[in-house]
Amino acid sequence: MEYGSGGCGSQSTGEHDGSDSQEKRKRYHRHTANQIQRLESMFKECPHPDEKQRLQLSRELGLAPRQIKFWFQNRRTQMKAQHERADNCTLRADNDKIRCENIAIREALKNVICPSCGGPPLNDDSYFDDQKLRLENAHLKEELDRVSSIAAKYIGRPISQLPPVQPIHISSLELSMACFGNQGMMGHVPAPSPSLNLDLLPAGTSSSVPNMPYHPPCLSDMDKSLMSDIASNAMEEFLRLVQTNEPLWLKSNIYGREVLSSDAYERIFPKPNSRTNNPNVRLEASRDSAVVLMNSLSLTNMFTDPNKWTELFPTIVSVATTIQVISSGMMGGSLQLMYAELQVLSPLVSTREFYFLRYCQPIEKGTWAVVDVSYDFPHDGHFCPQFRCHRRPSGCLIQDMPDGHSKVTWVEHVEIEDKTLPHRFYRNLIYSGMAFGAERWVATLQRMCDRLTYLMVTSNPTRDNPGGVISSPEGKKSMMNLAQRMVTNFCASISTSSGHQWTTISGLNEIVIRVTVHDSSNPGQPNGVVLSAATTIWLPTPPYTVFNFFKDESKRPQWDVLSNGNAVQEVAQIANGSHPGNCISVLRAFNTSQNMLILQESCIDSSGALVVYCPVDLPSINIAMSGEDTSCIPLLPNGFTILPDGQAEEEEDGASTSSNANRNMARSGGSLVTVAFQILVSTSPSAKLNKESVTTVNNLIGSTVQQIKASLSCPI
Template sequence: MEYGSVGGGTSGGGGGDHDSSDPQRRKKRYHRHTALQIQKLESMFKECPHPDEKQRLQLSRELGLAPRQIKFWFQNRRTQMKAQHERADNSSLRAENDKIRCENIAIREALKNVICPSCGGPPVTEDSYFDEHKLRMENVQLKEELDRVSSIAAKYIGRPISQLPPVQPFHISSLDLSMGNFGAQGIGGPSLDLDLIPTSSNLAFQPPVISDMDKSLMTDVAANAMEELLRLLQTNEPLWMKSSADGRDVLNLDSYQRIFPRAMSHLKNPNVRIEASRDSGVVIMNGVALVDMFMDSNKWVESFPTMVSVAKTIEVISSGMLGSHSGSLQLMYEELQVLSPLVPTREFCILRYCQQIEQGLWAIVSVSYDIPQFASQFRCHRLPSGCLIQDMPNGYSKVTWVEHVEIEDKTTTHQLYRDLIHSGMAFGAERWLATLQRMCERVACQMVSGNSTRDLGGVIPSPEGKRSMMKLAQRMVSSFCSSISTSNSHRWSTLSGLHDVGVRVTLHKSTDPGQPNGVVLSAATTFSLPVSPQNVFSFFKDERTRPQWDVLSSGNAVQEVAHITNGSHPGNCISVLRAYNTSQNNMLILQESCVDSSGSLVVYCPVDLPAINIAMSGEDPSYIPLLPSGFAISPDGRPDQGDGASTSSNTQGSTARLSGSLITVAFQILVSSLPSAKLNLESVNTVNNLIGTTVQQIKAAMNCPSS
């Protein structure tokens, strides 16, 4: 095994190891030891694994290495030895666990054949050793101990231990439901079994046990990742080249592998694909607020609802400097999504590390740190990724973003999304930055009291009322994005009958505040149109064309009766709509539309007039029930061949012509408020026909083929 170490002084020359508080971060270089140096170090390690400072200085003089390099070499070597011991212990424990499990099975089988000599039946005993429940509890405890040791050992190896048995999934029983107020009642037909999943529990995992040795390793991994990220952020050629097709930054893999030879050891797998992108732009938020957003998992999800379906902080390894996030290191779990039931989420267990480079300049890096219990079937590995945040005048920030991911494609990407995903646009830096810019504009509009709004039924929204309405709409959008996620919290079933994709349906039990109590059916499908994303968004946004597709309006004219702007683009707004000539005069439609260069959303929900007045008056809208539906629109990722599709601009000013759109339509319906009922196929067909009719109406309105 060859060990490398890093060293170097500050960019200003001179300086020693003690000068770590210098705001000019030292550029560190990788050093490859010679065979003679390694031989001498190995010999010393056998005699003394923990050399003192005097011994390290002596080795430094003999081998021509810096004392810091000697120190790092011995740290790495001790870590390797620790991993070897852990692997041996893990193998022994696993064998012992299997032996005990087999013994328990044999005991249970023997108990089935025991006959009581008095009555001829099975014996009744008080002996806890023969109690089946006791045996099961002992097995659970053994497995937990095995998983703990395996987790620790795997961290030193750097990858999950594939031989380990998988973590047993949380058992969720299925439930037959009736459509209640949605479909035909009382129709007795074959039932469709769908898993019932509580929305309040996206993840059911137990935090791993993290030792001091683990934390030391995590700190080293994060520090090395930060060095690599800063190189990627601040270097152009030869690391980054401009694409001749669209002007985007493209990573030169040959140059990258020469500069970081140990970083791409996973590429021997022919199924591994690399996605790397970089983008920069100006954001309407100061650096401190951005850092706080990135280092708080709850704010992270709230700020990127269209991209982050789940984010949880597993453990805070280091809280950083007092009153600052600088030096903060967290172990996090996150799932990233594209808003379609056709695209699996990407799961990561990452280290997120924040460092203040100098006054007004921050860097945040995320890098995969594999733990067996979080291993995903859809294999993704995040190489050092993140952003550089530089404060600008007037509360603005310049953000440079890098995304760098290895994807092991064990499943085939659906043909509709193949171009978008393989181009890197679906999860790339451009989409992250465009979403961040739009969300920061939304926050800025929420803080401005003079934004234009319109009167609704005599209620003139105050600044508090406007913020309350924006909070209500934000919760609506988050609920919509969650409803069509392919996260582990959803189990989708496919219905046939609509083109080659079908309608995907899932059930979940709604118990959270602000949602109707009961069982909710989510149904969604995705289809493509040879129309630009901008034109598709305008079609859904225009209330004059709404009767052509919206079943809620019953074909009647719709008028916007309240309007709140929440971005510089006119399409970024919150609206309250009223459909005329309907029997439900008190029923309104709350809608939020948002658009940026990466895609757009139109999300809406029926809300009664008293609830709207509550929000407009500035009261807390958290308990207003919402069950949103809507559309997610994205480019299809295919370059335009001159058929007249529109032009889309990225944040750096270059243009890439896109040929069409991918549209996901989704509905949420309260199936039943009863604890048990039955979902029959007739009702499922009703949902299927509802989405199918909506899709056909959209295609007809936009003069597109219905096939």
């Protein structure tokens, strides 16, 4: 140990000039090993020696008492610093241990089951329950006072003086009947006879606010810190999933898809709390890539906005909302907590519900990563009773290309707990990963980016507007926006989202028909109660053949029972993609009211196809074609969804088309076709479903299905 001359070094006498002082300050005295050993031994016995002890050490070691004093001071300071460092390490280890225990407890709470009722156990802390109830009661009282004061301004008296509202009792039998109004598509559905009683029945509202099954509490700083850690780890795992090929990803013999090797994944990303030990839990993992007509920044901005994200994937995302923005920044990335429901367009397939973190981060110039990972709350066992879903790190890597396009690499990795088997029609499609996999996301993204590009460019003279009735780019844009709203409305009408309660009714010839009723009070929809009816059938015909059949207007009289066999003529057409089947058409039916036209959009990609149509009166079509606002034009669309059945077959000669959109559609053995109709039941807030209306909907859908099978030479 070394000491400076100003403290405990050697002393000198006499006057000092500047150079001598500088030389003395540089002088050091190094203790011998015996001196240090004796000092250390004394320090262990007495870290604070008194003056007598210091003098004794000074005589024994040949050191000045001042040197002894400073050595003990320095040694005590050194020991204190060592203890502080050790304490810091211990506290840091304890902090990490507590954080891990917190995460483990969160994971364990998700699988806790009460032995009495089979559900999550209730909180036994009565004090916190009472406090929570008091706070909730105080909040409800404040809300009641506020509403009462507002109501008093309009009705002239306090709300407490209004007569009580009698409760409406709903019989379960009433939910098994259906009622149609007198509005249909290109024709009139028979109205109920005057003797039938349309008792009022509460219908589901069509609120724009998602009906989340669980409302998370206000997030604390600890929650946000935990979310940031989860998102960072998810980003690291996702980038490795994107950039690593074999042995992590292997080529499958079916369609040439990439399949995740579970053994390699577990070695690279060990998960101590994995739920895959549960025999009911299975994994879906897929990866796909494609070039899309949009740059990385524009795509990332659409992913961070739940409304734009839903518009970008209308056939996949049925509900999306941002619960809270954890962090935001233009070029520094963003992190937000979101809720979403993902769908397959059929009432036979349950939606998948997620609370998840979406982390958007720039990787390098012109490259963005968008990563989703589930964030499970302690109460998440209360929702999604049939299918519990956990989203492992998934998302897309978006890389700019020189021509303004971007390459998108998509990874989907999900844990699914199947408490009930999927419907037999969709079992192959779901288990193969085609229903919710990366290929479907990429195919839809390609098609929608293609559509947005066609929305911005000028008319294509070879395909657009053959009749010359759309006179301006504004008119084209207005028509495309109207058709997009029609498709979005149709997808929502057959969704199994938490806001829809589907009821099964008997059909004709073993055709199972499901119905749901909802209140259509939003702008752009007919006011009143709307009945949605749908059925799904399997056809031994490739999807692209079924799509071409519905798309061909010359064959429309073969399946459109409401047109009474009348032929239709295409008045106008707008291309909304490079594939010839992706277009918007305006059709006129012969021998029917000249004041009514049909707006139709058809689209196809490798994951499936849609043909959606809706009756629109001539004045409304003229409004759209002139480029005016179409948001208030009421739409009640009908149509078909066409999906591959998930059974791989060899591609037939001549089955390929000019586009890659049919690569899976052409190789699929059969088709899953959902036929869906919407009918305005009543302009009243609600209406009861009755027996005569059940017969009507059975005849309508049953006849449509029979004619489709007969036209395609399928067994009836």
